[in-house]
Amino acid sequence: xxxxxxxxxxxxxxxxxxxxxxxxxxxxxxxxxxxxxxxxxxxxxxxxxxxxxxxxxxxxxxxxxxxxxxxxxxxxxxxxxxxxxxxxxxxxxxxxxxxxxxxxxxxxxxxxxxxxxxxxxxxxxxxxxxxxxxxxxxxxxxxxxxxxxxxxxxxxxxxxxxxxxxxxxxxxxxxxxxxxxxxxxxxxxxxxxxxxxxxxxxxxxxxxxxxxxxxxxxxxxxxxxxxxxxxxxxxxxxxxxxxxxxxxxxxxxxxxxxxxxxxxxxxxxxxxxxxxxxxxxxxxx
Amino acid sequence: xxxxxxxxxxxxxxxxxxxxxxxxxxxxxxxxxxxxxxxxxxxxxxxxxxxxxxxxxxxxxxxxxxxxxxxxxxxxxxxxxxxxxxxxxxxxxxxxxxxxxxxxxxxxxxxxxxxxxxxxxxxxxxxxxxxxxxxxxxxxxxxxxxxxxxxxxxxxxxxxxxxxxxxxxxxxxxxxxxxxxxxxxxxxxxxxxxxxxxxxxxxxxxxxxxxxxxxxxxxxxxxxxxxxxxxxxxxxxxxxxxxxxxxxxxxxxxxxxxxxxxxxxxxxxxxxxxxxxxxxxxxxx
Numbered sequence: 001x002x003x004x005x006x007x008x009x010x011x012x013x014x015x016x017x018x019x020x021x022x023x024x025x026x027x028x029x030x031x032x033x034x035x036x037x038x039x040x041x042x043x044x045x046x047x048x049x050x051x052x053x054x055x056x057x058x059x060x061x062x063x064x065x066x067x068x069x070x071x072x073x074x075x076x077x078x079x080x081x082x083x084x085x086x087x088x089x090x091x092x093x094x095x096x097x098x099x100x101x102x103x104x105x106x107x108x109x110x111x112x113x114x115x116x117x118x119x120x121x122x123x124x125x126x127x128x129x130x131x132x133x134x135x136x137x138x139x140x141x142x143x144x145x146x147x148x149x150x151x152x153x154x155x156x157x158x159x160x161x162x163x164x165x166x167x168x169x170x171x172x173x174x175x176x177x178x179x180x181x182x183x184x185x186x187x188x189x190x191x192x193x194x195x196x197x198x199x200x201x202x203x204x205x206x207x208x209x210x211x212x213x214x215x216x217x218x219x220x221x222x223x224x225x226x227x228x229x230x231x232x233x234x235x236x237x238x239x240x241x242x243x244x245x246x247x248x249x250x251x252x253x254x255x256x257x258x259x260x261x262x263x264x265x266x267x268x269x270x271x272x273x274x275x276x277x278x279x280x281x282x283x284x285x
Numbered sequence: 286x287x288x289x290x291x292x293x294x295x296x297x298x299x300x301x302x303x304x305x306x307x308x309x310x311x312x313x314x315x316x317x318x319x320x321x322x323x324x325x326x327x328x329x330x331x332x333x334x335x336x337x338x339x340x341x342x343x344x345x346x347x348x349x350x351x352x353x354x355x356x357x358x359x360x361x362x363x364x365x366x367x368x369x370x371x372x373x374x375x376x377x378x379x380x381x382x383x384x385x386x387x388x389x390x391x392x393x394x395x396x397x398x399x400x401x402x403x404x405x406x407x408x409x410x411x412x413x414x415x416x417x418x419x420x421x422x423x424x425x426x427x428x429x430x431x432x433x434x435x436x437x438x439x440x441x442x443x444x445x446x447x448x449x450x451x452x453x454x455x456x457x458x459x460x461x462x463x464x465x466x467x468x469x470x471x472x473x474x475x476x477x478x479x480x481x482x483x484x485x486x487x488x489x490x491x492x493x494x495x496x497x498x499x500x501x502x503x504x505x506x507x508x509x510x511x512x513x514x515x516x517x518x519x520x521x522x523x524x525x526x527x528x529x530x531x532x533x534x535x536x537x538x539x540x541x542x543x544x545x546x547x548x549x550x551x552x553x554x555x556x557x558x559x560x561x562x563x564x565x566x567x568x569x570x
Binding site for chain 1: 407408409410411414415439442448455457458461466467470473474475480
């Protein structure tokens with residue numbers, strides 16, 4: 001094993017410390033409204049974790065829990081209330097929703113300046129146009145990891161495997177914004193390894209366990225693994241970390257890589273939204 | 286010269302014929318509001334051309350000409366009026382505007398369902414998220430050209446040179462949506478020719494005359510030239526067409542390639558917007 005393992009947990013802890021320092025310096029703490037509908041056990045755990053970290057950095061936990069049989073109109077009205085409430089600086093609608101609700105329509109009701117998940121059309125448009133705005137947490141966490149690990153992006157070839165709205169597509173935009181040459185691969189890519197082997201920075205968000213092995217990585221590359229899968233042998237990512245570590249200069253492990261940074265970026269986004277709502281401008285990250 | 290020259294003029298004429306057929310089948314013709322501010326001679330020519338083609342395909346020309354000293358508030362109010370007017374199905378704000386106006390703020394006032402230039406945050410977000418919406422005319426014109434020229438995109442490597450909001454970035458999204466593997470290059474790309482030589486489909490929108498020569502093209506590739514430059518020797522594009530034609534399978538000429546298709550797509554977008562506003566849904570293209 002020759003590659004440096006990038007410790008996402010400690011980088012995320014540092015981001016949370018910086019967020020806490022910023023919160024402490026503000027006249028009023030930002031408030032994060034996590035919106036949970038029904039009783040999905042996994043969602044409950046995710047939301048509990050977000051609320052705990054929110055409180056730890058000194059922000060207000062403005063959680064709302066609505067029953068599983070809430071109507072589309074009731075939920076829309078709740079979101080409108082959160083948009084109008086100046087104490088609420090960030091709104092997170094926890095997905096998935098019960099099947100009688102239309103999540104895409106509800107997400108669009110969130111004020112883009114409070115859209116701390118960065119999932120609305122307006123947030124996606126601001127990113128696409130290079131305008132200030134709130135960015136999706138996972139891909140902006142990946143850029144934070146690369147920056148804090150001292151990885152140069154400008155002029156380098158960054159290859160993204162996967163093209164989801166949540167990770168792959170915004171990831172490509174964020175890397176392009178940082179002056180990388182960017183390629184996006186996916187299930188229809190003819191010879192995946194031939195392209196990934198040209199990457200200086202390789203971000204894998206394909207949702208396929210151990211898709212990327214040593215033969216798909218250029219010696220000296222940095223490899224970021226966004227995948228997470230529960231297998232009989234424990235958690236693993238989209239990258240065969242042990243094999244790739246023999247070739248790459250640096251890799252993020254699973255668990256303990258991108259995951260912790262994603263929640264840290266949610267807190268980061270909430271502070272950015274709060275600070276900029278108060279000066280009356282558009283949120284920048 | 287071995288490459289096939291793709292005749293953008295005849296492809297655009299065919300698109301306009303299809304638009305005219307669609308318009309003829311509609312109970313009421315769509316209306317295009319071109320909004321011209323001041324007396325920029327180039328803008329006047331562009332707008333006159335758009336209005337002429339709009340009338341030729343049977344749509345209503347709802348042109349507005351405002352004086353150069355119009356205020357931001359007056360122009361905003363004009364846009365609000367066009368948004369509210371059911372006879373107006375498409376709104377085009379001709380740029381550039383006089384320097385006392387803020388074009389980005391004004392563009393954002395256009396109803397995304399009437400945004401036939403596809404330049405608003407909402408339109409960019411809908412494209413980024415793969416949702417129905419109105420797409421920018423030049424890059425969607427390029428995809429039309431490739432389709433009508435019989436060029437396969439799925440699983441092929443498409444390389445875009447340039448990353449403007451108007452062409453490069455939406456072009457990459459549109460090619461990705463069509464299942465191409467997509468790379469985006471720009472001024473900071475380390476070895477441009479090394480990447481463009483791997484392209485099955487190469488779209489050049491860099492704004493640099495004759496940036497791409499024969500050494501930058503893979504034998505058998507399709508090359509689309511979005512650039513247009515006025516030189517002493519006449520109009521030329523970003524591609525050295527004569528040289529590249531010895532290597533590529535097909536190239537678009539300048540003039541007579543992408544240019545005519547861009548205006549055809551404006552008409553196409555106006556019909557798409559009209560048809561879908563009437564059924565009460567979101568516009569699809």
